[in-house]
Amino acid sequence: MIKVAIVGGTGYTGVELLRLLVTHPQVELTAITSRALAGTPVAELFPSLRGHCDLAFCEPDLEQLAACDLVFFATPHGVAQAQVPELVQRGVRVIDLSADFRLRDIPTWEQWYGQQHAAPELAAQAVYGLPELNRAEIAGAQLVACPGCYPTAIQLGWIPLLEAGIVDPGQLIASAASGASGAGRQAKTDLLLAENSDNFRAYAAGGHRHQPEIEQTLRGVQPAGDSAARVTFVPHLVPMVRGIHATLFANLRSDQSAQELQELFESRYRDEPFVDVMPAGSHPQTRSVRGTNVCRLSVLQPQGRDTLVVLSVIDNLAKGSSAQALQNMNIMFGLDETLGLESPALLP
Numbered sequence: 001m002i003k004v005a006i007v008g009g010t011g012y013t014g015v016e017l018l019r020l021l022v023t024h025p026q027v028e029l030t031a032i033t034s035r036a037l038a039g040t041p042v043a044e045l046f047p048s049l050r051g052h053c054d055l056a057f058c059e060p061d062l063e064q065l066a067a068c069d070l071v072f073f074a075t076p077h078g079v080a081q082a083q084v085p086e087l088v089q090r091g092v093r094v095i096d097l098s099a100d101f102r103l104r105d106i107p108t109w110e111q112w113y114g115q116q117h118a119a120p121e122l123a124a125q126a127v128y129g130l131p132e133l134n135r136a137e138i139a140g141a142q143l144v145a146c147p148g149c150y151p152t153a154i155q156l157g158w159i160p161l162l163e164a165g166i167v168d169p170g171q172l173i174a175s176a177a178s179g180a181s182g183a184g185r186q187a188k189t190d191l192l193l194a195e196n197s198d199n200f201r202a203y204a205a206g207g208h209r210h211q212p213e214i215e216q217t218l219r220g221v222q223p224a225g226d227s228a229a230r231v232t233f234v235p236h237l238v239p240m241v242r243g244i245h246a247t248l249f250a251n252l253r254s255d256q257s258a259q260e261l262q263e264l265f266e267s268r269y270r271d272e273p274f275v276d277v278m279p280a281g282s283h284p285q286t287r288s289v290r291g292t293n294v295c296r297l298s299v300l301q302p303q304g305r306d307t308l309v310v311l312s313v314i315d316n317l318a319k320g321s322s323a324q325a326l327q328n329m330n331i332m333f334g335l336d337e338t339l340g341l342e343s344p345a346l347l348p
């Protein structure tokens with residue numbers, strides 16, 4: 001059994017991780033932290049876990065964490081980078097759901113996250129936890145940086161096109177909408193029911209911190225010598241709880257038929273258990289992935305013109321964070337990658 005702890009067990013990604021881990025056959029949960037609720041039984045805060053988890057939340061304690069095989073950090077940016085170096089030094093493996101170790105370029109990280117990075121040398125060692133790109137590196141990693149939620153949906157939608165070098169990398173446009181759980185469980189006025197329901201709005205249109213993360217990944221898959229990918233990204237808040245819907249636009253460099261594009265996507269993701277390329281012309285819906293680790297994609301070529309549209313949907317708390325974190329754990333510990341992640345979406 002893998003001895004596992006979660007730092008930050010009261011947030012939305014923390015409780016989603018718990019939901020998945022309590023039924024995982026190879027996991028023994030040993031500690032779930034919350035500074036605010038230390039001593040409170042987990043199942044008291046989350047009655048959905050009654051009968052599944054008899055632990056109480058505890059303060060983060062280095063000795064207790066260091067006794068685990070694996071520690072998940074489901075904490076705000078800045079927390080993991082302060083605590084992970086000592087754990088890594090003591091041989092513990094870490095999966096960080098925050099952005100602390102996602103960006104290779106530390107000045108870029110500091111610019112977008114507005115603070116000094118506490119462990120730049122570790123950021124260089126971390127493996128970016130997108131299995132569809134880095135499966136072999138994840139298997140041997142001690143520190144995995146889980147991708148952000150928008151980047152997961154957007155990168156999976158564009159990777160086949162950028163790898164093939166068939167779209168103009170200077171003109172990539174992503175319009176994406178997220179459910180409110182993407183903003184975490186903290187009380188915020190703009191997430192109140194009266195502010196957020198029956199409403200739809202863009203935010204951070206002038207620049208969102210996921211843009212450099214997306215560009216870093218896409219640049220990493222482009223053919224040598226191609227001009228660097230540049231992304232215009234506008235996120236939106238949609239009045240639902242879970243889900244991200246990304247509409248991605250890219251301009252073809254040369255003639256490709258709709259059938260060739262469909263085949264490109266199908267062959268790129270043929271062996272991927274969690275990427276579903278839908279039949280040509282489909283419109284994937286967030287509902288079809290709710291609670292699952294699946295990314296559903298479709299590629300369209302409206303009116304046969306040069307501008308391609310890729311539609312990509314994920315659950316932000318699942319493939320966008322906690323379930324993808326568990327997929328990474330399965331890979332790191334040599335388990336079947338789909339273990340604990342097989343259930344289809346909850347409908348309606």
Ligand SMILES: NC(=O)C1=CN([C@@H]2O[C@H](COP(=O)(O)OP(=O)(O)OC[C@H]3O[C@@H](n4cnc5c(N)ncnc54)[C@H](OP(=O)(O)O)[C@@H]3O)[C@@H](O)[C@H]2O)C=CC1
Binds near residue numbers: 034
């Ligand atoms: N929500 C989403 O869809 C996604 C979130 N993420 C990332 O995952 C991380 C967690 O997100 P989310 O669950 O939404 O966040 P929440 O704000 O909902 O939860 C944060 C958790 O971290 C704990 N925490 C806060 N500060 C500290 C600290 N200094 N030391 C130890 N624990 C701390 C909190 O408990 P307490 O204060 O009691 O200790 C709480 O349990 C974030 O970095 C987020 O960006 C990534 C992808 C998707």
Ligand SMILES: CC(=O)N[C@@H](CCC(=O)OP(=O)(O)O)C(=O)O
Binds near residue numbers: 097179181
């Ligand atoms: C709806 C909403 O507010 N979403 C968050 C995305 C958060 C996320 O999970 O990503 P990181 O881990 O990179 O912070 C936002 O746009 O800030």
